[in-house]
Amino acid sequence: MAPVIRHSTGVGFCTPGAQAETAEQPTAASGKHSSETRRITLTVNGRQHDLQVAPNAVLLDVLREQLNLFGTKKGCDHGQCGACTVHVNGRSVNSCLMLACMQEGAEIVTIEGLAESAGFELGHHPVQDAFLAHDAYQCGYCTAGQMMTAAAIINDDSIDGDEVSLREAMSGNICRCGAYKNILDAVQSARGQMRGGE
């Protein structure tokens, strides 16, 4: 099992191992409703993890705070920025608005596992190489989310490769540094490489 850490952000207090503990919930309305953690198994980047998770813990927090997968970022926590984008069953989703407990049985991929999950063992995913080559970031905070969306839409046959379509498909990922032009160049170049430039 991956290393697990305790956290105290109030979003869900999770402990390693099997013993159930009542979650620490600063904003809990009353004591009468149980918020006991439950034991779940999540498949992240091809590995299974047994976790104790509070019912209200969102996937983003579990990835970062229990699985130490810090690549996935929290920008807004409300679906408005895309920094938390991961893949669930091959589709890009905002991990800040999904409950971890509802993802049992799903295949979750984060930026840490992107290359390997797509068969590029030890190396980079073409999207990662393209972001490097095109200098498609400044502070880097949005980058993991940008790359996760990019990798998903490149594989999506229903999304065309013209600039308008790619802009639209990438629009759920906000970049406060405004690196959009280079991001788009990177996505286009990775797409060309992965799909043979059709």
Add this chain to the structure above:
Amino acid sequence: MRAFELESVEAIDQAVSHRRVHDGEAFIAGGTTLLDLVKLDVMQPEKVVDVTRLPLKRIETLEDGRLKIGALVSNTELAKHEIVLRDYPVLSEALLSGASTGLRNMASTGGNVMQRTRCPYFRDPDMPCNKREPGTGCSALDGINRNHAVLGTSEHCIATHPSDMCVGMVAAGATLVLEGPDGQREVAFEDYHLLPGDHPEREHDLKPGELITHVILDTPRGGGQHYLKLRDRASYEFALASCAAIVSLDGDNVSEVRVALGGVATKPWRATAAEEALKGQPATQENFERAADAAFTDAVAYSHNGYKITLGKQAIARALRDATARARA
């Protein structure tokens, strides 16, 4: 985020059983409205019921030609379904104009119908808001109301209904199938969302304990169809004004027309007056503009949103023009 219990249900009768008939329980599908609002403490469920394992993920054509959509079909899947693309393009365009790639992958059909207003005062528990806390007053009336509605408002609430999908469904014509502890019933889509009136906290005709199981689209209307969404940025933004238009022609005359509006009204809005003004008339720009005027005859502007009357009319005239061009093509 506040604590809640989480229960997962496998069968519809489990989801709608009598013991759910009390407030404080909320279904969760995609979670993109619910978790957003629980984090803001605007929604305060004591228990959340995960319905995503229910068998409501299919899209099927009924014998009478209507299209039955399971409540758990995602917005992405619905928008890209071949029958929707072919027979209900206005709905596909409306769906794809909403939110973002990732959110559409998560958002469900039922959840989209049930999404809550984006009124910033509703989203802020520190502000008075009749919808969130009946009787506390409406902060938007004398506050910043640039994004608020000009149609269907009351002195108690002027919030818009934010959905694009619902506007496409009103234009296409649809029926909601609801399952409750006392059985199944159907409601015309247009009658489902309620005007704020004296009770802005009552937003729809869903009884406690009821679940939306399906949306059934009317048989295809054919004609030319178009969804036009006008907003502050070109993507990943809610509508300031939007129009779903379906136009059928008989020669140069409009034989059938459906017009629905988003971003300007307190519920997904069928612009019947615009339809009546245009039906049987020549499909000219002048007549489109006359129809657009008719849609806003009863509009009421507040301090910052008067522009929406102009913008809404332009949305109608342009959507009618483009739908007509497609009807001719």
